[in-house]
Amino acid sequence: MLSAKSLFQEILDNDESFRLFCSIAATGESQGGWENARIAALVPQSARELAPKITRHGADEDKHGRIFHALMNRRGLAPAEVPADTDYTMLLERHGIGLAHDKLKSEQRLTVEDIVTYLAHSRVTEQRASEQMELLRRHFGDHPGIGRAVRMISQDEDRHLAYCHEELLRLASAGHGRAIRRTLHECALAEIRVYRDVSLAVMAHMGRILGWSRAKAATLAAAIHAVYAYERAAGWRRMVSLKMPEHRDALGGPATPALELA
Template sequence: MLSAKSLFQEILDNDESFRLFCSIAAGGEAQGGWENGRIAALVPDGERALAPKITRHGADEDKHGRIFNALLRKRGLKPVPVPPETDYTMLLERQGIGLAHEKLKADEPLTVLDIVVYLAHSRVTEQRACEQMELLRRHFGEHPDLGRAVRMIAADEDNHLAYCHEELLRLAYAGHGPAIQRTLRACALAEIRVHRDVSLAVMARMGRILGWSRARSAVLMAGIHAVYAYERLAGWRRMVSLRMPERRDALGGPANTAPEFA
């Protein structure tokens, strides 16, 4: 039976597919850590209170990258280069989503609108991350090798999403509501396209590594296209709604450095 659990178990059981999975994940987290670090350094004066939270966000992303690399080391594996067609963060930037790296590499302070763009981009991508980690937590939260890492990353992603909701609502109350909604919609529609393309590329590579039949690959590809069709029709709306989270100030404290994985 083809299910999310059986599919990931197959990827987990093979060294080469597991190495590709962890390498892609680690690369994306490291990129997110760098981006948040630069944004924290460039926060405009009126939003300086946000800088420690952005720094915490980046520290969490760096930690996640270390965790995925530690999982590789535990199996005696080394990371592989991330194939460009599977580089989620790079492809989003090429779509004009989030803050351009050229802007982040400069030393000019950001604007409040830039902070809106950053938070809207994060709200959409953290929604995806939360959903993916919740799936792994449900199926592998008690796994002897992966369980602790999965639970830790999933908890962090929940905090990141809560933080994005709270800060965007704060800015909406300050008069930036229309800009927030426009940016969220653009981010969501671009993200679902990129997620589809990356998913197709990753599954194609996994299929070659694991020797999947054409029929099995076709079923998986059809499933990815079906998810995109649903998200394009209505599913994207879950990525643009805002509600005050139950946990307030989710990134208000120091980051958990996860020394057991560092």
């Protein structure tokens, strides 16, 4: 019987599929680290108090990238080339979601509207990351090989999501509520399409590595399309709601080191 746990266990048990999984994850996390570092450097003067938190966010993403590389190193695996159709971060940018890299590569200060875009994009994508890591933590949090890494990354993603909620609510109270609602809606609808496409691509690559039958590949593809249908109909709403988190100032202070995972 197919389940999320059995599927990931199969990927985990094979060196080549595990190598691809970690490479895809490391690339996305490292890209997120670079983006946050650039945003922190370019925040407008009126939002300078956000810079340390954005820096912390980026440092966490960089740390996650190093963790995935460390997991590969433990098994004597070199990073794999990441297929373009599995690059979630870049595909989101191509759909116009988040801040364009051309803007981040310039030295021009961002605007408050840009910060709204950044936080709305992060709120949507961190929802996805938090849910995915919670799933892995539930099934593999005690795994001797990856459990510690899964728990650490999951905790960080929960903090990132809390930070996005708190800062967006603060901006909403400052008069940016309409822009936040509009941007969240646009980001959520685009993200669920990109997530569907990336999920189909990742499963296709994994299927070739693991030699899945046509029936198994078709079943997994149908499940991905079913998730998309649900998210397109109603599931996207969980990505756009805002509530004050129990954990306030979630990104205050320095990033948690990952020395024990190196």
